[in-house]
Amino acid sequence: MVGQLTVNERKLAFLILILIAVVGLAMAITGADKLFVVHGLIIFLSALGTIFLVISGYFLPPPDIENAKHYYDDPTRAGIIIAMVWAVFAMFIGDWVAWLLAFPEMTFDAAWASFGRLRPVHTTGIIFGFGGNALIATSFHVVQRTSRARMPDNLSPWVVIFGYNLFCLLAVSGYFIGITQSKEYAEPEWYADIWLVIIWVTYFILYLRVLARRKEPHIYVANWYYMAFILVVAILHIVNNLAIPISLMHAKSYSAFSGVQDAMTQWWYGHNAVAFFLTAGFLGMLYYFLPKQAGRPIYSYRMSIVGFWGITFFYMWAGSHHLHYTALPTWVQTLGMTFSAMLLIPSWIAAGNALMTLNGAWHKVRDDATLRFMMVAAVFYGLSTFEGSFMAIRPVNALSHYTDWTIGHVHAGALGWVALITFGAIYALVPWLWKQKRMYSPKLVEVHFWLALSGTLIYVFSMWNSGIIQGLMWRTYNESGTLAYSFVQSMVEMHPYYIARAIGGLFFLIGAIVGCYNIWMTVRSARMLAGAPEFETPDLGIASAQEIKAGEQA
């Protein structure tokens, strides 16, 4: 890994890590609260560990000058492995909290094991740990291939991967010990947020630099989506996390916003995190891996354009539907509702474009679980965007809001769309990157597919039932004109569905573990067979498509 860096890059890596270690140490020494000290130590030790890694390769001979001609895929390989580790960890925590909701005494009387702390570990671990690493890894692959350009340097992608995972580590470890700024999906405190800004800007610039070096006259759709993801997430993250720390030596900070403005900023962020992190980024993934695996052209370039601009424009207005019937002024709610309704059309254009692309390749969908992962993901994308627009209508929201229906909706998206497209992309990418004809076991891919699909369906159906029962019980009046049920009665009705949900989640988790094993065995057999590493070189002439079959490159 370090052997691939040029001598100057090794020096720079060393300097950056020393700087991080010094900052971490300073936090640990001057920290005025214990939690801040713990995080200082984590930063210090992460940097120190990586310094040893750099030193171990520091005196290796400089890399072959030829390397600069090959695509740089090591960061992608690392990103995929890290994403799968996060997946298993965070899905395990997710299933744990699912059982915790059915059997609340399972907290062992320990603060760290309470629902309030474990839940953000699950959400952050999945969205940022699993989803984020998968997006970064695939985006590195896709932008190089579709631009026919190599990474401009070897260090930046590693800075992004190291820095991003340090952020995730700070976030998740913070929740366990009680650090949070209580903003959903933006729980990490100010210093972690600042760190993420630095990393994210590095990522953005890196992406632009690759695009600037492109040999293709046009920029492919997948890159539009990845760019939208990186750019908008930066804006959302910076604005929503504007806060004033109580001191530079404390973990705690106070938001720059208050009251309903705070709520609106938070849900503008929260909803667009769904839009640009969990949708735009993964549409980028879909737009590359689905046509590649299917060996079919994208159904309609024009639909790509309309879909992209529709999604990016409409989503920005939709956040207020999270605050229907609250202190938020009615006019903001009406705008949020109507833009959410209009949003359905471009969302379905994107889903439809993906499914129509499969025309002529449906036999492959039948035979190839990897492609089926992507197909089902597109279907779930369509379903959950319909559901989302539907739930944004105020009278519907009156029933669904604060109930498990919302949880079901989120997981139709997170399991059915985000996770399935990611698994599909990873199963396509792993054999390409490790130079194998196929995954170690296509049968296990099949097993994973069915586990994931049945897990998702069990999860979503139980939450639909639970949510609608809950919503109806909360609004049922008796003959004397008062509420018929107490809150705890609705809880009793939830119990069987909570158990079913936890079982669905368990299926999904087992699927991910099967996937890890399969990926690991594929990588291992590649290692055992490989002599000298093979590289893939950008085709600098006019790419001749006839020579490139689906699923194979170079």
Place this chain on the structure above:
Amino acid sequence: MGIEERDRYTGHMTTGHDWNGIKELNTKVPKAVWIFLFISFVFSVICWILWPAWPLGETYTRGILGTDQQKRVDQVVERAIEDRAIWTGRIMDMDYGEILSDQSLMQIARENGGRLFLDNCAACHGKKAEGGPGFPALKDTAWLWGGTPEIISESIRVGINSGHEDSRASEMLAFGRDQLLPRDEILTVIDYVQSLSPVSADQEPKQDRNAAGKALFLENCASCHGENAKGDVETGAPDLTDDFWIYGGTRAAIFATVWNGRKGHMPAWQGRLSDVDRKILTLFLLDLSGMDVDGRSNN
């Protein structure tokens, strides 16, 4: 720039772009898409016309329905209060005895009281009002502060050690911790106290110490619990001769109580629950423990 070609399967032309083997068809956007986009836009415009929607600097478009959610909530709440006034008025006007003998009103009190109890009281007093460690049962006839409707209703209104200005106040001294009594005397008085209660003796009380225990009891405890240990509803001191123990009747539990003292807490519900809701809860409790207006059990 690549060359446009015809896709054999769909018959559409490609755009001529090629990205690492990925091509695109130049298929037109289906008409249905434009139609649905138009419909969703029309839907939005209608919503914008009907309801408040667009900001205009200091103000916003009000919509021709001239309503907003706050007004609507106020209206609905007002109407609901009017609808309920038929029976809430009667419950507020009639006295407890009349209501208890009016089956239709008691049906309403049971229905609403059950829900109010589960939402507000069950967290401490238990789902079936059976009480729990630290919190008295409410379905029996033993009442710390008295069990007439007026007293129960007042307890709900002001709470116990609640900070409400009329709050009931009650505290048992920490005889051990504050060194009011030495350890062996505490054990002696516990022997005596256990001998009074039909269920509390988890080990045979030492009868020979009863005289000494009784003397200690009269000296230290009787001022609140009474000479006969029957408790006192004026100070909220519990009856020690019955079979119910708020903090547990085992020797260890009683020892903890005498050693550390007790100061229970119940929130005041005035301001959280309306007058009629508190009256309904009172009726619900009377009904639950089968008591009449004088606090006597009918069971």
